Amino acid sequence: MDRLWAWLDDRVGLEPVRHLMAQKTVPRHRHSIFYYLGGMALFLFIIQLGTGLLLLLYYEPGVSTAYESVRRISGEIPFGWLIRSIHRWSADIFIGVLAVHMFTAYQMKAYRRPREVTWLTGVALFGVALAFGFSGYLLPWDDIAYFATSVGTQVAGVFPLVGKALLQLMRGGEDVTGATLARFFALHVVVLPFAALGLLGLHLLLVQRHGMSVPPGVTEKGRPRPFFPDFLMHDLVGWTLALALLAALAALLPAGLGPKADPFASAPADIKPEWYFYAPFQQLKMIPAHIGPFEGEVLGAVGFAVLGLLFALVPFLDRRAAREESSRAFSIAGWVVFIYLVGLTCYAWLH
Amino acid sequence: MDEHDRPLSPADPTPAGRRSFLDWLLGLSAFGTAAAIVYPVVHFVFPPPRPKGRAKGAVLAAQTSELAPGSGKVFPLGTRPAILVHTPDDKWRAFTAKCTHLSCTVTYRDDMNMIWCPCHDGRFDLTGKNVAGPPPRPLAEFTVVLKGDEVYVTEEAERG
Ligand code: HEM
Ligand code: FES
Numbered sequence: 001m002d003r004l005w006a007w008l009d010d011r012v013g014l015e016p017v018r019h020l021m022a023q024k025t026v027p028r029h030r031h032s033i034f035y036y037l038g039g040m041a042l043f044l045f046i047i048q049l050g051t052g053l054l055l056l057l058y059y060e061p062g063v064s065t066a067y068e069s070v071r072r073i074s075g076e077i078p079f080g081w082l083i084r085s086i087h088r089w090s091a092d093i094f095i096g097v098l099a100v101h102m103f104t105a106y107q108m109k110a111y112r113r114p115r116e117v118t119w120l121t122g123v124a125l126f127g128v129a130l131a132f133g134f135s136g137y138l139l140p141w142d143d144i145a146y147f148a149t150s151v152g153t154q155v156a157g158v159f160p161l162v163g164k165a166l167l168q169l170m171r172g173g174e175d176v177t178g179a180t181l182a183r184f185f186a187l188h189v190v191v192l193p194f195a196a197l198g199l200l201g202l203h204l205l206l207v208q209r210h211g212m213s214v215p216p217g218v219t220e221k222g223r224p225r226p227f228f229p230d231f232l233m234h235d236l237v238g239w240t241l242a243l244a245l246l247a248a249l250a251a252l253l254p255a256g257l258g259p260k261a262d263p264f265a266s267a268p269a270d271i272k273p274e275w276y277f278y279a280p281f282q283q284l285k286m287i288p289a290h291i292g293p294f295e296g297e298v299l300g301a302v303g304f305a306v307l308g309l310l311f312a313l314v315p316f317l318d319r320r321a322a323r324e325e326s327s328r329a330f331s332i333a334g335w336v337v338f339i340y341l342v343g344l345t346c347y348a349w350l351h
Numbered sequence: 352m353d354e355h356d357r358p359l360s361p362a363d364p365t366p367a368g369r370r371s372f373l374d375w376l377l378g379l380s381a382f383g384t385a386a387a388i389v390y391p392v393v394h395f396v397f398p399p400p401r402p403k404g405r406a407k408g409a410v411l412a413a414q415t416s417e418l419a420p421g422s423g424k425v426f427p428l429g430t431r432p433a434i435l436v437h438t439p440d441d442k443w444r445a446f447t448a449k450c451t452h453l454s455c456t457v458t459y460r461d462d463m464n465m466i467w468c469p470c471h472d473g474r475f476d477l478t479g480k481n482v483a484g485p486p487p488r489p490l491a492e493f494t495v496v497l498k499g500d501e502v503y504v505t506e507e508a509e510r511g
Contacts, residue, residue, distance in 0.1 A: 147455055147456070147470065150453075150454055150455060151453045151454070151455055151470050154453040154454045155453060158453075165397070168397055168398075169396060169397065172398055173398055173400075173401065174400075174401075175430070175431075179398065263427075263432060263456075264425060264426065264427045264432045264456075265425060265432075265456065266425050266448070266456050266457065266458030266469070267455040267456045267457075267458070267468070267469045267470055268469065269458075269469045270469075271455070271469050271470055281471075284453070284471055284485060285471040285472060285484075285485065287485060288485070289452075289481065289484075289485050289486060289487040290487060295487050296485055296487070297452065297453065297485065297487075
């Protein structure tokens with residue numbers, strides 16, 4: 001082992017890597033548990049890459065093949081149901097973990113100088129993850145997939161000025177058709193993976209550069225924990241548990257498949273999007289058709305977009321945190337929005 | 352050293368005016384190149400409109416025997432779904448089946464005698480008027496013609 005290392009070091013120059021591993025530490029304090037969330041998200045993303053690549057061996061895009069190929073994956077291919085179910089469950093959990101990771105980073109004010117760019121790449125990664133989920137949802141081409149995509153793209157279409165063009169761009173025409181399926185497929189397996197890997201590389205590089213941030217006003221308990229091997233071992237325990245959870249979920253609640261999409265059938269009565277779109281979905285359902293001179297859904301869609309934008313720009317808005325002072329207003333606003341979104345999500349879940 | 356790889360320095364004899372002109376020219380050609388790439392790509396990504404699949408004349412939507420009073424059926428009218436309704440008081444009406452909210456396909460609910468959109472619980476009465484939920488406008492209505500026991504719907508005579 002040592003000889004192999006020496007041989008490689010001689011040719012590749014591994015010493016900086018060893019140096020980095022020895023240097024990297026993670027602070028210890030009462031919130032340090034949240035430092036595991038990023039690593040968990042990374043693990044689930046790797047699961048997505050692996051299972052996604054396997055699904056690609058049998059998935060065939062196209063209106064006359066997509067549904068049939070997914071049925072074949074779930075029904076005929078040995079362990080196809082397992083791979084497919086893990087891809088779905090891991091997608092759902094991945095986005096949940098990312099959401100909590102973002103929320104805790106927000107509440108720990110980890111967006112403070114000099115980590116603004118780290119924050120922005122993180123928010124962009126969350127956008128990419130949502131796009132992964134939205135585009136993946138259409139791929140099986142069953143009735144729920146079809147109508148969920150119809151509604152979802154129509155929401156994009158209500159935006160003032162750019163809406164119409166955005167709608168055409170997403171659908172590849174006026175309606176959801178095979179052209180939409182082709183674009184969503186290309187997005188899901190080529191564009192988004194490249195975007196995600198690029199952003200992730202930058203995100204991790206910056207985390208490396210700056211080290212972990214300690215929230216203002218929190219006292220560290222003792223010396224920081226060495227990343228290698230202590231922290232990584234804890235990570236590994238979490239990852240193993242996650243893998244077991246995924247396997248259990250896939251076995252107990254495998255991914256289903258509805259009737260094939262039919263543009264000339266009514267939408268199924270129990271139609272719902274993926275859980276991470278429950279909040280905007282419920283909002284759209286409850287908002288009145290007209291509010292003053294505006295149409296309800298326009299206000300709803302623009303409202304969510306503005307919220308997302310404010311969230312992305314928070315490092316530049318929170319001037320107090322930038323001066324290492326406590327900024328209660330931002331903490332409280334964070335909780336209010338969080339509770340609002342969780343409330344809407346639970347409400348949609350129960351109905 | 353030849354003319355080209357001479358280091359640029361304050362002592363550079365190239366007159367300032369000529370230098371900024373060259374910079375400008377370089378910027379212009381960079382912009383031109385970018386535009387020559389972006390323009391076709393943007394147009395490639397937006398497909399040309401397909402010939403509007405307008406149904407020519409009347410479409411046979413159903414047989415009268417298919418739909419008892421108080422029922423409805425979604426059928427293709429051109430490239431879009433439409434809904435044919437046989438009302439409890441024995442009238443025939445047809446509307447676009449695309450919800451005016453976010454374009455889900457509506458369905459007939461015989462338990463409420465309404466046209467219902469499952470996507471966000473939008474409701475329309477049997478004249479197509481939006482009566483509850485988020486839909487902001489009524490459903491556009493088409494003309495229905497009965498010929499013997501066949502029900503025809505024409506898209507051209509659309510009103511509303
Ligand atoms: C964060 C990453 C990802 C998320 C959130 C995600 C999400 C999804 C979702 C929700 C579906 C629908 C699954 C179904 O109904 O079966 C799907 C399908 C699919 N995904 Fe992904 N995905 C991700 C990454 C990838 C990657 C990296 C690839 C390949 C390189 C991939 C390949 C596929 C394929 C081929 C399908 C269609 C097969 C099927 O529907 O069973 N995915 N994805
Ligand atoms: S799409 Fe019909 S109620 Fe929303």
